[in-house]
Amino acid sequence: METLFVALALILAGGIAGLCLARQFTFMKLVTIATTSVGCGIGLVFTLPRLLSGVAVPAVSYRWLHIFTLSFRVDSISLFFLLPIFLISPLALLYSFHYLGNREKKIRAGANYFFFAVLVAAMALVVMAADMITFLLAWEIMSLSSFFLVIYDYQKKATRQAGYLYFIFAQGGALFLFAACALIYSYSASFTFTGFVAIPDLVKLSAFLLVLCGCGSKAGVLPLHIWLPYAHPAAPSHVSAVMSGVMIKMGIYGIVRFYLALAPTSAVFGQITIVLGALSGILGVVYALGQHDIKRLLAYHSVENIGIILLGLGVGMLGVATGNKTMAAFGFAGGLLHVFNHSLFKSLLFMGAGALIQQTGTAMIDRLGGLLKKMPLTGSCFLVGSISISGMPPFNGFISEFLIYYGAFYGLSLPGISFIFSALVIISLAIIGGLAAACFSKVMGIVFLGEPRDASLSAASEAGGSMILTQFVLAGACLIIGVWPDYLVRAAFQASRAIPLIAEFEVAQFMPLMVNISRTAALFLFLLIMVTGFRKLLYAGKDCPQTGTWGCGFTQPTVRMQYTGTSYADSILDFFQPFVWIRKKYAGIGKIFPGSISYDTHAEDVFANGLSLIACSITSLLGRLHWIQHGNIQLYIAYIVMTIIVLLAFF
Numbered sequence: 001m002e003t004l005f006v007a008l009a010l011i012l013a014g015g016i017a018g019l020c021l022a023r024q025f026t027f028m029k030l031v032t033i034a035t036t037s038v039g040c041g042i043g044l045v046f047t048l049p050r051l052l053s054g055v056a057v058p059a060v061s062y063r064w065l066h067i068f069t070l071s072f073r074v075d076s077i078s079l080f081f082l083l084p085i086f087l088i089s090p091l092a093l094l095y096s097f098h099y100l101g102n103r104e105k106k107i108r109a110g111a112n113y114f115f116f117a118v119l120v121a122a123m124a125l126v127v128m129a130a131d132m133i134t135f136l137l138a139w140e141i142m143s144l145s146s147f148f149l150v151i152y153d154y155q156k157k158a159t160r161q162a163g164y165l166y167f168i169f170a171q172g173g174a175l176f177l178f179a180a181c182a183l184i185y186s187y188s189a190s191f192t193f194t195g196f197v198a199i200p201d202l203v204k205l206s207a208f209l210l211v212l213c214g215c216g217s218k219a220g221v222l223p224l225h226i227w228l229p230y231a232h233p234a235a236p237s238h239v240s241a242v243m244s245g246v247m248i249k250m251g252i253y254g255i256v257r258f259y260l261a262l263a264p265t266s267a268v269f270g271q272i273t274i275v276l277g278a279l280s281g282i283l284g285v286v287y288a289l290g291q292h293d294i295k296r297l298l299a300y301h302s303v304e305n306i307g308i309i310l311l312g313l314g315v316g317m318l319g320v321a322t323g324n325k326t327m328a329a330f331g332f333a334g335g336l337l338h339v340f341n342h343s344l345f346k347s348l349l350f351m352g353a354g355a356l357i358q359q360t361g362t363a364m365i366d367r368l369g370g371l372l373k374k375m376p377l378t379g380s381c382f383l384v385g386s387i388s389i390s391g392m393p394p395f396n397g398f399i400s401e402f403l404i405y406y407g408a409f410y411g412l413s414l415p416g417i418s419f420i421f422s423a424l425v426i427i428s429l430a431i432i433g434g435l436a437a438a439c440f441s442k443v444m445g446i447v448f449l450g451e452p453r454d455a456s457l458s459a460a461s462e463a464g465g466s467m468i469l470t471q472f473v474l475a476g477a478c479l480i481i482g483v484w485p486d487y488l489v490r491a492a493f494q495a496s497r498a499i500p501l502i503a504e505f506e507v508a509q510f511m512p513l514m515v516n517i518s519r520t521a522a523l524f525l526f527l528l529i530m531v532t533g534f535r536k537l538l539y540a541g542k543d544c545p546q547t548g549t550w551g552c553g554f555t556q557p558t559v560r561m562q563y564t565g566t567s568y569a570d571s572i573l574d575f576f577q578p579f580v581w582i583r584k585k586y587a588g589i590g591k592i593f594p595g596s597i598s599y600d601t602h603a604e605d606v607f608a609n610g611l612s613l614i615a616c617s618i619t620s621l622l623g624r625l626h627w628i629q630h631g632n633i634q635l636y637i638a639y640i641v642m643t644i645i646v647l648l649a650f651f
Contacts, residue, residue, distance in 0.1 A: 001060050001072065003046045004128065007086075008121045010039030015117025022110025025103050032113045033097060036120070037090035043124065044086040051079040051491050059130055070137070071192065073130035077260070080336055080495035081127045081253045084246050084343035089120045091470045092238040095351050098464025099238055099358065112152055116239070118145040119247065126250050131191040132181040135257075139177065139250075143170035143218075146247060149239045150231050162227075162234035169227040173217030173251075180210035180258070193261040204262045208269055211258045212276070219251025221310065222280040223607040225303045229291075232299035233363065237354020240295065244302045245347035249339050252309055259317065260498060267418060270317030273310050274421050278428040281307025285435040286576045289442070289569040290603025293363045294353045297443065298346070301389060304432060305342045309335045311425050312404040318411060320501050322418055327410040329505040332496035334403030337488060341396040341481065345388035348474035352382040355463035355471070356447065361456065365446050365565045372448040374460040379448045381471040386440035388478045391433045394521030396481035399489065402517065405429060435572070442568045451559045483522045489514055566601050573603055581606055 014036030021028035050057060059073035074082075093116070100109045122145055125138035147170065151163035184207050185191065187199045196204070217224040228248075232240045259269065284303030291297035312335025319328030355378045356371065357363045372379040388395040404425070411422030452458065462468060481488050493507040551557055573580050585600040 001057055001074065004043060004074070004124070007039045007043035007046065008124055010042065011036050011089075011117050011121050014039065015114040018110040018113030018117070020110075022107050025106040025109070028106070028110055028113075029097050029100070032117075033090075033093045036093055036113075036117055040086040040090040040120070043082065047079050047082045047086060048491075050074075051076060051083070051494055052487070054494060054497070061130075064133075068133050068191075069131070070134045071130035072125075072128045072134065074128055075498050076495045077253070077256060077336075077498045078127045080491060081249065081339070082124060083491075084249065084340055085120060085123050085127070088242060088245050088343050088347050089116075091473060092116075092242045092347065092351075094466050095241070095354075095470040096236070096238040097466040099236065099354060099467055101464070108152065112149060112236070112239075115145045115148040116242070119149060119242070123247060123250055127253055130193060132185070132193070133191050135254075136174070136177060136181065139254075140174060142247065142250065143167075143174065146170075146239075146243060149243070150235045152236050152239070153234065156234075159234040162230040166227045166231040169217050169224065173214045173224070176210050176214030176217070177254070180207045180214060183207050183210065193257065196261045197263050199262070201264070201266060204264050205266070205268060208258065208262060208264070209272075211255060212272070215251040215254035215258075216276070217251070218254070219248045219306050220280075220303050221251070221276055221306055222283055222303055223611075225280070225284070225300075225306075226605070226608045226611055228299040228302055229287075229296045229605070229608075232302070232350070233293055233295040237295075237350050237357070240298075240354070241347035241350040244299070244350060245343040248302060248306065249343065252306070252313075252335075252339060256313065259313075263500075264317075265321060267318055267321035270314045270319075270321055271417075271421055272314075273317055274314030274425055277307045277310030277312075277314055278424055279307070280304065280310060281428055281432040282435070283576075283579055285432055285439060286573065286580060287603065287605055289435065289439045290573050290580060290582075292365055292565060292602075294356065294365055294443065294447070295350070295363055297365070297439070298349050298353060301349075301436070301439070302346060304436065305338065305346065305389070308401065308404070308429065308432060309338050309342070311335070311428060312338060312400075312407070315404060315407045315411060315422070315425055316496070316499070318414075318418055318421060319407065320499060322411075322414055323501070324410060324414065325502055325505055327407045327414075327422075328499065329493060329496055329502040329507070330403050330407030330410065332499060332502070333489070333492040333507075334400050334405075334407060336495050337403060337492035338397075338400035340488065340492070341388070341400045341478075344474055344477050344481070345385045345395075345397060348381060348385040348471055348478065349389065351467065351471050351474070352378055352385060355467050358467075359460045359463055360454075362454070365443065367454045368447045368457065369450045369453040369559065369562065370448070371452075371457065371460060374457070375462050377462055377468050378471065381468075381475040382448070383444060384475040384478055386444055388482070390437040390440055391429075392437070393517075394479070394482045394525050396478045396485070396488075398521075399482060399485045399514075399517075400492075401429060401433070403489070403492075438569070438572060442565050446563065446565045446568070450562045453559050453562070479525075483518055483525065485514055485518055486511065570601075579606060580604070581609065 014032045017035055018028055018032040021031060057074040059071060061069050061071045064070045119142060122138050122142035126135060126142055129135035129138055147163060147167050150166050151159055153159045184196060187203055188196055220228045232244060235243065281304050284300050284307055288297045288300035291300060312331050315331030316328045316335060319331055359375065360368060388397040391397045391401040408422050408425040412419060414422060497503050573582060581604040583602045583604055589597065
């Protein structure tokens with residue numbers, strides 16, 4: 001355990017160096033990135049071997065304010081969640097070397113590195129917490145540090161609004177967690193994550209629902225996802241990569257940790273989780289299809305993938321409740337593995353989006369086009385991330401979704417309502433996969449193929465070296481896990497052994513299946529490379545003239561005649577109404593010789609609109625009660641006296 005604290009100390013030292021050396025811009029970045037990366041490397045070297053071997057780590061405790069005890073314990077679940085924290089964070093910092101290249105913002109960049117280091121350390125402490133006090137303290141530090149990272153460009157009004165919205169959801173979620181911990185403490189009389197088993201079943205369910213609200217707000221579970229499409233476009237891309245790839249998984253960790261502590265036996269816990277997962281997964285990708293901003297699109301895909309993770313956890317919970325050991329093991333292992341896989345390909349996609357925005361000056365998808373010729377390395381890495389997030393072989397997203405499918409198919413043997421929920425998982429995963437493929441074929445086609453839709457794109461070029469390097473590392477990791485998933489699959493099953501029912505589950509009998517899948521994926525990749533190489537060999541040295549595509553006799557096409565993202569996704573969005581509101585602005589043609597005509601369409605989030613309506617209603621009500629605050633001190637004293645009298649009458 002001491003090694004982990006040394007790693008966290010180095011990470012924080014790197015952040016402090018960012019503040020102290022901010023005026024030496026390049027030197028500051030080198031020192032901060034190197035120090036923080038060394039700390040993350042030490043944490044990774046400590047974590048991975050112990051996870052694979054199952055070696056126990058002794059717990060430690062420290063007195064805080066002479067009142068509370070801060071306790072830390074690392075089990076297999078904690079070790080697994082530490083992996084993406086220590087892996088993605090240094091890559092995001094390396095990416096930032098060229099991404100934060102404006103010397104005029106060197107003080108701001110130094111502050112960004114400081115809060116980044118605090119965020120990384122706080123996330124690790126959340127995972128290491130052994131009691132509710134430590135958990136909540138680390139949770140609050142994580143929320144506050146990430147808030148300061150979101151408002152990096154605070155001079156922009158949209159950024160400030162996004163930061164305020166994130167802050168409200170973060171603190172609202174924390175209130176639900178405080179309520180859950182208070183409810184549990186009132187029955188267990190203990191702050192530790194043990195001793196919850198004796199709590200009545202109804203209280204367990206109430207506490208779990210509060211935890212779902214609190215941690216679901218952080219994770220972006222629908223309908224508590226509203227902050228994501230605002231915060232991610234506002235934050236710098238390396239921050240978005242860590243927040244989406246790692247930080248929102250702390251919400252998943254909280255759900256898993258409290259589920260393990262409560263140790264429920266009812267199937268209701270799994271059923272609720274499956275329903276939330278299906279809603280988040282399907283509607284998350286539907287809302288992504290309607291987005292025009294590439295980072296907002298990726299933010300909604302975070303909601304989608306949180307839904308997939310919840311589907312896996314729900315299958316595991318259902319397996320535990322019904323005593324189906326194989327279903328429980330594959331459900332939890334698939335959900336946990338998708339936590340890690342999503343951290344890789346979502347970080348890759350946000351870094352690719354950051355490179356696109358930096359080089360083109362816009363995040364609007366319909367203004368881009370033809371960028372694969374200008375930015376071939378970024379385009380290739382983005383393609384890898386797109387295939388991975390769509391759950392297609394031979395990349396890592398397929399492996400974790402396959403495990404969830406496998407567990408859900410085992411659930412089809414269960415009687416009654418458990419069969420229905422298992423079928424719901426299978427159908428939901430199929431719909432999510434198809435919609436994700438449609439969404440990213442839209443992004444790849446509109447952004448990277450065709451012709452540039454804006455004349456300013458002619459100056460676009462590849463991003464800086466550190467930005468390209470990190471994308472290649474993440475793309476390579478997605479491919480390696482997809483082709484050789486053995487170690488990560490074993491790690492996911494090892495992590496799920498923290499659940500008593502599957503503590504003795506032997507995964508060795510299922511590994512030949514994973515090996516066969518890996519070999520098939522490797523064979524497919526090998527054939528693809530061979531065919532591509534053979535084609536290049538045949539055309540080597542030959543003159544291959546390039547001409548325009550045959551237009552069926554029409555010889556003067558323009559770039560405006562290409563498909564837009566809106567037209568590509570329009571029919572799919574129409575199918576999912578009324579969950580998606582399509583707002584259109586079109587005046588029509590009223591003259592024989594019309595002037596300029598505009599047509600604008602926007603897919604709106606019904607949950608965001610509903611929340612906005614509720615907020616406006618509350619604001620209006622409070623405005624009508626404004627007369628209470630009139631500045632008369634005598635009446636204020638009267639309010640206090642009346643309150644005391646009422647309380648005495650009741651208590």
